[in-house]
Amino acid sequence: MTIAQVSKKYDITQDTLRYYERIGLIPAVCRNKSGIRNYSDEDCRWVEFIKCMRSAGLAIEVLIEYVALFKQGDSTIDVRKELLIEQRKQLINKLEDMKETLSRLDRKIESYEHCVVKKEKLLIG
Amino acid sequence: MTIAQVSKKYDITQDTLRYYERIGLIPAVCRNKSGIRNYSDEDCRWVEFIKCMRSAGLAIEVLIEYVALFKQGDSTIDVRKELLIEQRKQLINKLEDMKETLSRLDRKIESYEHCVVKKEKLLIG
DNA sequence: GCTTGACTTGGAGCTGGCTCTAAGTGTTAA
DNA sequence: TTAACACTTAGAGCCAGCTCCAAGTCAAGC
Incomplete structure (x- = not known):
């Protein structure tokens, strides 16, 4: 999935998706040879999980730690x-x-x- | 009640109490002749109500409107x-x-x- | 080859909600 | 009467969490 599709599917701006990846709130997404993001199913599950937890008010800091531990x-x-x-x-x-x-x-x-x-x-x- | 007592009682900093009053989140508190705040029982009830609503996530903007309407x-x-x-x-x-x-x-x-x-x-x- | 357009990056800017600071006033205690 | 201290103000600063921007890269169509 492209970033545009993920953005639409989960109603999160592309900026926010890139921001989340930059700060380590979701694991790094694979790119094609020209550097364009290609979201796997697992990436999508992360996006959805993080969106859900964020909307319930879990702090970004804590979720970053969780992702780091997972890695x-x-x-x-x-x-x-x-x-x-x-x-x-x-x-x-x-x-x-x-x-x-x-x-x-x-x-x-x-x-x-x-x-x-x-x-x-x-x-x- | 002095601002210091209210601050202690409701666990809100004096800065925050003054800030809330400044932006109209609580109605203006009476002062003595030298301008020092003296919180009445009603003022205290406002403080407590606003604290409660804020902690549940109601937006400051909305509460300001409510207070303005009340006035x-x-x-x-x-x-x-x-x-x-x-x-x-x-x-x-x-x-x-x-x-x-x-x-x-x-x-x-x-x-x-x-x-x-x-x-x-x-x-x- | 050239334009269009979707993507990339790092970094600046913005909003909400406080929090702190500087400069000043008034009361109290020695 | 003077030092200490609690209060006042307007305005600057700070933090979380995005959101926007400029400059650049690449693929596709004319």
Whole structure:
């Protein structure tokens, strides 16, 4: 796949794809003889995985570390697993916080309902 | 309450508190004759509300709008409610995305479990 | 051969959201 | 009364994470 196709498929700009590769957020993509990127299926899976993790708020720094460990091979399997577990923990905490905020927002909206009712009562009665 | 107390209570730097006030993220706080901020209970509730919403990822821009509408009085009640409902919608979507990412992370960690088991089998057998 | 156009690079620029600084004012304690 | 300190302001600086740009390379079509 060309960079243009990957960009379209995953809705990530070409600039961002090149940027991610430059900083090591995805492993180096193979090129043809004239230096043009040709994304393999595995490259695509990386792009998709990183996009997903980024959108959930995992830091670029952490993901770069994960990719670097991956490149070092099987000896880093345990470390990678620990890294993922730590990220999961943080994600769960964030989810909890957001759920609380959501219910607070619900209550706030609820109180606006009462407001409107009062206003209507005033208008009617 | 002084800015120092509010800063401590809500774990927000004094700089950030002043910044929030400057850009209209919280309504103007009353000052004594020499210009020093004195946070009322209502000011504190604003600080806490804004902190909570910010931590869930609501944009500063949107919250500034909410505060501006609030300052305009009761005529903006309906608009404010709509604004909150829209933000709730977005928050729910974000939560859903994050939940999916979380279960993906779970599966990934799961697959690392298998990895370790294989490695152990190799070591043992 | 020449133009067009899709790609390449390194580096500069931008946005959001703080965070720090310099210069100044006011209160308090010795 | 003078030193120390907590506060004030406007504006510069910083960081993450892109996004844009200039200059260059290459392949395809006229």
